[in-house]
Amino acid sequence: MHPFSYHPAVSIDDALRALAAPDAAPLGGGTDLLVAMxxxxxxxxxLVDLRRIPGLRDITLHDDGSARIGAAVRLxxxxxxxxxxxxxxxxxQxxxxxxxxxxxxxxxxxGNLAQRPRCWYLRGALPCFKNGGADCLAERGENHYHALFTAGPCHAVHPSDPLVALAALEASVEVRGAGGTRTLxxxxxxxxxxxxxxxxLTLTAGEFISAVCLPASAAGGEQFYEKLTQRAAxxxxxxSVAAHRxxxxxxxxxxxxxxxxPFRVTASVEQDxxxxxxxxxxxxxxxxxxxHDAAPLEHNGYKVWQAQALLRQAIRRLDPPR
Ligand SMILES: Cc1cc2nc3c(=O)[nH]c(=O)nc-3n(C[C@H](O)[C@H](O)[C@H](O)COP(=O)(O)OP(=O)(O)OC[C@H]3O[C@@H](n4cnc5c(N)ncnc54)[C@H](O)[C@@H]3O)c2cc1C
Known part of the structure; x- marks a missing residue:
């Protein structure tokens, strides 16, 4: 582990000042960042610790059904x-x-949204596209856990569970930077x-996520999250699938x-x-x-069957037989 300094930010401005330094990174719980280091x-x-910044650990539920979840709220x-x-x-869920x-x-x-992929080539310090190499080593290698949909070259998947639910609920993120606040x-x-x-992420140097925002349409209805794993724990x-009627x-x-x-199923399927x-x-x-447009690699074709099984189950739950 290389030496580093630790800055517990006390305000948004304090965090932005500290993150303006070259090679500064936001710190949440450190469960991915310290491992990656x-x-x-x-x-x-x-490391600029965001967890003491007032408001970043708040959950605010608005009367219209929308909500604002501070970025330092724990899972x-x-x-x-x-x-x-x-x-x-x-x-x-x-x-x-x-x-x-x-x-x-x-x-x-x-931190969960900003965590790095778990691809074994990337994590194994091998010269893949995201590690200084020219190509994705998984494309013709060990790709059991890799993507079915990619614009290339990287074939890794995002490891987050909450991201999937947030995609179905059409959440956005609030981003802070030297230029002000923007919503993405x-x-x-x-x-x-x-x-x-x-x-x-499309964040520019010195920016960080300050909140996740849920629209009023995200509240209620019928909604759930289901996940398939190789091990039970x-x-x-x-x-995985997140579904919302x-x-x-x-x-x-x-x-x-x-x-x-985030990967949303094609709108025509949602409409049907x-x-x-x-x-x-x-x-x-x-x-x-x-x-239909899935492009499985040599070892991850099983994911197409898993996705179809989860979708059949989810559709039945959203549209129970009468
Ligand atoms: C064994 C193991 C199993 C796991 N299983 C799962 C799982 O099943 N599902 C799942 O979803 N996750 C899983 N994770 C990932 C875990 O949930 C993440 O490590 C965690 O959510 C990251 O949050 P953190 O606050 O600790 O992030 P940190 O480790 O503090 O940061 C991670 C990254 O995000 C950046 N960052 C932190 N906060 C912000 C911010 N506000 N804005 C911009 N960038 C930021 C950091 O600079 C760093 O690059 C697993 C991790 C491990 C080690």
């Missing part, structure tokens, strides 16, 4: 907060499905993630374990699920349509 994947000189709080579990059960009790007690939602849709936060070598999803009847479906960022009145054959064909 030991692996040599990250070499920040200063355990997301899983257990009575207001969140009642309004946004898919998010609470996804947070509860992440890692172990210890990881959820330390890991923050900001999740798709914009991860735009070009497979082509960006140094990280997955503390494992990353091979594939909103109060206005519209349907949102997102998959995890298939791409290096919303229309309802589905029988087994139409559910089967909707699940197939949802995965």
């Amino acid at each position: 030991k692996e040599g994947l990250a070499q920040p000189q200063t 355990a709080e997301l899983a257990e907060h009575p207001g969140l579990t009642a309004r946004y059960p898919a998010l609470a 996804a947070a509860a499905a992440a890692g172990t009790p210890q990881l959820r007690a330390m890991g923050t939602i900001g 849709a999740l798709a914009a936060l991860f735009e070009g993630s497979t082509r960006r070598a140094a990280g997955e 503390w494992d990353f999803a091979t594939v 909103r109060a206005d009847g519209e349907v949102r479906l997102a998959l995890g374990g298939v791409a290096l960022g 699920v919303a229309t309802g009145g589905l029988d087994d054959d139409s559910i089967e064909s909707l699940a197939e349509r949802a995965m």
Whole structure:
């Protein structure tokens, strides 16, 4: 581990000043960053701890159904907060499905979204595209846990469970930087993630996520999160699904374990699920349509079957037979 300094920021401005230094990085619970530093994947000189900044650990539920979740809120709080579990059960279930009790007690939602992929080539310090190399080593290598959808060159997947629920709930993030505050849709936060070598997010130097925002449409309706893992405990999803039939009847479906960022199922499938009145054959064909553009590699074709199985199950739950 290389030497580094630790700066516990006391305000947004204090954090921005500290993050303006070259090679400074935001710190949440440190459950990924410290491991990445030991692996040599990250070499920040200063860690700027965001957890003491007033407001960053607040959960604010608004009367219209929307909410603001500070970036330093821990996953355990997301899983257990009575207001969140009642309004946004898919998010609470996804947070509860992440890692172990210890990881959820330390890991923050900001750090969870910004964590690096678990690809063994990247984590093994091999010269893959994201590690100074020219190509993705997984593409023709050991790609059992890799993506079904990528714009290339990287074939890693994003490891987050909460990201999948946030995608189905159409969350956005609030970002702070020297230039002020901006709000980004999740798709914009991860735009070009497979082509960006140094990280997955579109944040510029010195910026950090200050909050996750849920729109009013995210509250209530029928919503849930399901995750498939190779082991029964503390494992990353091979594939997962978040499903939401909103109060206005519209349907949102997102998959995890298939791409290096949020992945929403094609809108025409969501619309057909919303229309309802589905029988087994139409559910089967909707699940197939949802995965039509999947491009499995040599060892991860099983993920297509897993995604279709999760989607069939989710569609049945959203549109129970009459
Ligand atoms: C064994 C193991 C199993 C796991 N299983 C799962 C799982 O099943 N599902 C799952 O979702 N996750 C899983 N994780 C990942 C874990 O949830 C993340 O490590 C955790 O959420 C990261 O949060 P943190 O606050 O500790 O981030 P940190 O480690 O502090 O930071 C991670 C990265 O985010 C950056 N960062 C931190 N906060 C911000 C911010 N506000 N804005 C911008 N950048 C920021 C840091 O600079 C760093 O690059 C697992 C991890 C381990 C080690």
